[in-house]
Amino acid sequence: MSWSAWVPARRPGLPWRTLRPRTTLHWVSCLLLWAIVGAYAGTWINAHWGYLFDPLLQNDDARTSQFPFHLYGPDATMGDDPIANDIVVRLPPGMWLQYRVLTPLVGLYAASKLVQLACMAIVAWAAVILFRSRRAGLGAGMLLVFFMLHTPYVVNRIGGGHPRAYALPLMALWTAGVIAPSPRARWTAVVTAAFMYPVAALLLLGAEGVYALRRRDLKRYAVLVVACIVCVVPQVLRNHHEGRLHTLAEARQDPFFEYGPRPVLPAPSPLEVSTRYLAHPFHANGGGPVAPVVDAWAGAGAFGALAVVAGLVFLGVSRRAPLPEAALALLASAIACYVAARLVAFHLYIPVRYLRYGCVAASVALAVSTAGLLLPRVRVRPHRAVIRNFAAGSMILLVWIVAGDGMIRTGTDARDGVVNHNGMSIDERREADLYAFVRSLPASSRLALHPWDGAGISYWTGRATTEHYETLTPWWVDAWHRARDRTHDTLRALYSTDPDVLLEYCDRYRVTHLLINARRYGVDYREQARLFPPFDEPVAELLAAVDVQDMVIPQVTTPSTVVYHRPPWIILDVQRVREALGLTAGNPATADAGSPPVH
Numbered sequence: 001m002s003w004s005a006w007v008p009a010r011r012p013g014l015p016w017r018t019l020r021p022r023t024t025l026h027w028v029s030c031l032l033l034w035a036i037v038g039a040y041a042g043t044w045i046n047a048h049w050g051y052l053f054d055p056l057l058q059n060d061d062a063r064t065s066q067f068p069f070h071l072y073g074p075d076a077t078m079g080d081d082p083i084a085n086d087i088v089v090r091l092p093p094g095m096w097l098q099y100r101v102l103t104p105l106v107g108l109y110a111a112s113k114l115v116q117l118a119c120m121a122i123v124a125w126a127a128v129i130l131f132r133s134r135r136a137g138l139g140a141g142m143l144l145v146f147f148m149l150h151t152p153y154v155v156n157r158i159g160g161g162h163p164r165a166y167a168l169p170l171m172a173l174w175t176a177g178v179i180a181p182s183p184r185a186r187w188t189a190v191v192t193a194a195f196m197y198p199v200a201a202l203l204l205l206g207a208e209g210v211y212a213l214r215r216r217d218l219k220r221y222a223v224l225v226v227a228c229i230v231c232v233v234p235q236v237l238r239n240h241h242e243g244r245l246h247t248l249a250e251a252r253q254d255p256f257f258e259y260g261p262r263p264v265l266p267a268p269s270p271l272e273v274s275t276r277y278l279a280h281p282f283h284a285n286g287g288g289p290v291a292p293v294v295d296a297w298a299g300a301g302a303f304g305a306l307a308v309v310a311g312l313v314f315l316g317v318s319r320r321a322p323l324p325e326a327a328l329a330l331l332a333s334a335i336a337c338y339v340a341a342r343l344v345a346f347h348l349y350i351p352v353r354y355l356r357y358g359c360v361a362a363s364v365a366l367a368v369s370t371a372g373l374l375l376p377r378v379r380v381r382p383h384r385a386v387i388r389n390f391a392a393g394s395m396i397l398l399v400w401i402v403a404g405d406g407m408i409r410t411g412t413d414a415r416d417g418v419v420n421h422n423g424m425s426i427d428e429r430r431e432a433d434l435y436a437f438v439r440s441l442p443a444s445s446r447l448a449l450h451p452w453d454g455a456g457i458s459y460w461t462g463r464a465t466t467e468h469y470e471t472l473t474p475w476w477v478d479a480w481h482r483a484r485d486r487t488h489d490t491l492r493a494l495y496s497t498d499p500d501v502l503l504e505y506c507d508r509y510r511v512t513h514l515l516i517n518a519r520r521y522g523v524d525y526r527e528q529a530r531l532f533p534p535f536d537e538p539v540a541e542l543l544a545a546v547d548v549q550d551m552v553i554p555q556v557t558t559p560s561t562v563v564y565h566r567p568p569w570i571i572l573d574v575q576r577v578r579e580a581l582g583l584t585a586g587n588p589a590t591a592d593a594g595s596p597p598v599h
Contacts, residue, residue, distance in 0.1 A: 021382070022382045023382050023386075025386050026382045026386050026389075029385070029386045029393075033139065033390075034142075036396050037145065037146060037396065040396065040400060040405075041145075041149065044149050044407065047405075047407045048407070050424060051159060051424045055109035055110050056428040056429055057426075057427050058109065058112060058426050058459075059159045059162065059423050059424055061162055062160055062162075063456055063459045063468075064087070064470045064471060065087055065090075065162060066160075066161075068087050069088075069099045069103045069108050069111075070108060070462035072104050073103055073104070073462060074104075075443045075462055077443045077464070078464055080444075080510075081446070081458075081464035082482070083483075084458070086479050086483075087471065089238040090238075090242065091163065092196055092198060093231070093234045093235055094195035094196040094231075095163045095197075098115060098118075099115075102114055102115075113161065114161070116159065116165060119158045119161075119166055120158070122166070122173055123145060123169050123173075124145070126141075126144055126169075126173040126176035126185070127141035127145045129176040129182055130144060130176050130179060130372070133180035133181075133182070135180060135373070136176075136373060137385050137388055138389055138392075139371075139372045139389045140368050140369070142393075143367055143368045143371060143392045143396065144172055144175070144364070144368045144372075146396045146399075147281050147364045147368070148168070148172055149406070150399065150400075151280060151406060152406055152408050153277070153360050154168045155406075156423035157357075159423040163197040164199075164200075165197075167197050167199065167200035168200075168361055170190075170193045170196075170200055171189070171200065171203070171204065171361035172364065173186075174189035174208070174326070175327075175364070175365040175369070177189060178325055178365075178369075179326060179372075183220075187224060190208055190224055190228060194227070194229075198232050198235070199348075199349055199353060199354070200357065202337055202348065202354070203330070203334060203337055203354055203357060203361075204333070205333075206333030206334075207326070207332070207333040208224065209221060210328070210332050211325065211326075214325070239476070242476035242478055243477040243478025243480075244478075245346050245476060246346055246475065246480070247346075248345040248346065250477075251265060251474075254534065255534050256534055260474070260532055260533075261469045261470075261472070264346075267352060270338060274355050274359050275302060275306065276302060277359035277360050278360075278363050279363070280305070281305075281363045281367065282309065282363075283298075283305050283403060284297045284402075284403050285403065285404050285405075285406045285408060286405040286406050286408055287404055288401055288405055289400070290401055293401060294404040297402045305403075309363060309366065312324075312371065315370040315371070315374070316369075320374060320375065321371070321375075322369060322370075322373050324369040324370055326362075326368075327362045327363070327366035327369060328362075330358050330362040331362040334354050334355050334358020334359055337358065338352070338354045338355050338358075349475075371392060372388060375387055426456055434566065434569050435460045438463050438571075439462070439463070441463055441512075441513065442512075443462070445463050445513060446463070446464040446465065446466075446509065446510050447465045447466070447512070447514070448466045448490055448493065448494070448505075448513070448514050448515070449468065449516075449517075450490075450491070450494060450517060451466075451469050451487055451491075451531055451535075452468070453468070453515060453517045454468060465515070466486060466509065467486050467487045467490065471483070472484075486509070487531075487535060488535065488538060489508075489509070491535060491538070491539050491542070492538075493505035493506070494514075495539070495542055495551055495553075496551065497546060497550045499581050502553070503577075503578060503581075506574045511574055512573070512574055513563070513571050513572065513573055513574060514574065514577070515569065516570040516572065517568050517569065518569075521548050521554050525543070525548045526540070529543055556572065556577045557570060557572060558580065561580050563576070
């Protein structure tokens with residue numbers, strides 16, 4: 001059997017020289033479409049300047065999964081941090097490789113921006129495939145770019161350069177591969193997803209399975225499945241020491257799954273999630289050229305957005321546009337993956353995530369494959385292209401005017417570091433003084449802190465900390481038990497009335513400094529000590545008969561132990577605390593890690 005029986009043949013697009021407009025009206029339609037998309041892109045880039053290029057403005061999940069890559073920075077910190085080591089092995093091999101290469105070259109913060117740009121480049125590549133295809137053209141490509149930029153959920157998921165950033169761009173590439181058609185684009189999207197973000201790979205494998213079944217191309221599909229398994233195996237092997245995953249029954253017994261900072265249970269209604277995310281690209285978001293129109297559309301809520309979806313479906317059903325194969329396959333895959341993830345929860349991660357990604361991708365694919373491929377029976381190519389260019393431009397203008405620009409802001413200026421650019425929600429400048437001091441500590445320093453405090457310390461400084469709320473993830477049983485025990489020990493130490501308990505904790509966890517939020521030792525200290533279940537009850541029991549003046553930390557917070565103070569933050573040097581208590585023995589690492597002068 002020949003190799004071509006297993007690997008899809010290359011189907012090149014039209015030569016660039018043949019894409020030149022052939023008539024005056026074709027030229028006008030192309031220029032008008034470029035002008036509309038260019039105007040929107042210019043507005044989008046201006047509003048997202050910090051999102052794209054400001055290394056001090058990042059996504060909050062960087063505090064969960066990116067800080068361990070300081071190991072590969074110039075100071076080579078975090079190497080002996082057990083929390084960082086647990087997180088690194090959970091990352092897909094493709095993401096680990098990217099940051100392993102980029103961090104030494106450009107630094108961690110610039111690396112995340114480059115990963116974002118790589119995801120944007122995938123979207124551009126998908127648009128070029130559509131532009132060069134015989135079946136689609138410029139209109140379909142521009143619609144794809146517009147909806148990927150205009151949809152807040154897409155921009156939010158790309159933001160920060162996390163594994164999830166590749167999900168929707170690769171679904172856009174797969175969609176382009178279906179419409180073009182380009183088998184290699186589809187395969188590239190699926191295999192890359194397996195290497196970068198297995199959740200997206202499963203969604204795309206399901207969609208490709210639907211497509212292959214319809215095309216009776218199951219041999220190549222079997223090869224694709226094997227290729228994806230090979231890509232995922234390294235991550236599975238790296239995760240072995242994390243323990244098995246929680247079952248759904250176990251998760252229901254653990255209150256963290258319901259009351260933690262990112263609750264998973266109870267599971268939301270799949271019908272509500274599906275309709276919400278199918279309509280999401282057409283919801284009113286951000287401002288617009290005509291504000292009252294956007295406000296009126298926002299008042300229509302999901303009904304208006306779903307009416308647009310229904311209208312696009314009608315175009316396909318009535319044969320005024322081709323049947324939206326990509327959209328239907330993505331939607332079918334999202335439903336199948338959701339059902340499978342519910343049946344084997346949580347072995348396929350959070351079930352609802354499949355509906356969110358799949359429905360948004362299906363909605364974008366629906367818009368591209370209907371409005372972008374209108375009137376397929378028009379045989380004369382220039383005439384068909386003109387119709388589609390005007391249709392694409394009209395739809396972009398209509399969505400822009402009616403549904404807004406899709407740019408969610410919480411500030412007034414895209415460059416002032418305060419704007420929440422669709423998920424870019426942490427800014428180094430907000431605590432620059434604190435971070436600068438912590439960076440001046442020795443690379444081997446480790447700070448103990450209340451889990452609600454200092455979540456950005458590890459990411460912005462490269463210095464290890466104890467568990468904070470961003471690093472508390474419950475999926476693997478053994479890893480969750482370690483994290484839970486560390487957190488219980490931290491809370492007991494921070495509110496201890498026995499110096500030996502505090503110092504023994506510092507020795508065991510190699511803590512060199514204590515980061516204290518003074519508010520947690522004020523008049524409402526019992527309330528301020530609260531975290532979330534399962535930690536609240538033990539803390540309440542610990543503090544039930546304890547007054548704040550009896551705790552060790554308030555007693556040892558003196559000029560001789562404080563090395564940094566800017567309300568509400570106080571940093572204590574553990575070695576100085578030991579000396580103030582009349583003790584000199586301790587963990588050698590703690591003793592050697594001294595502090596700079598008081599700041």
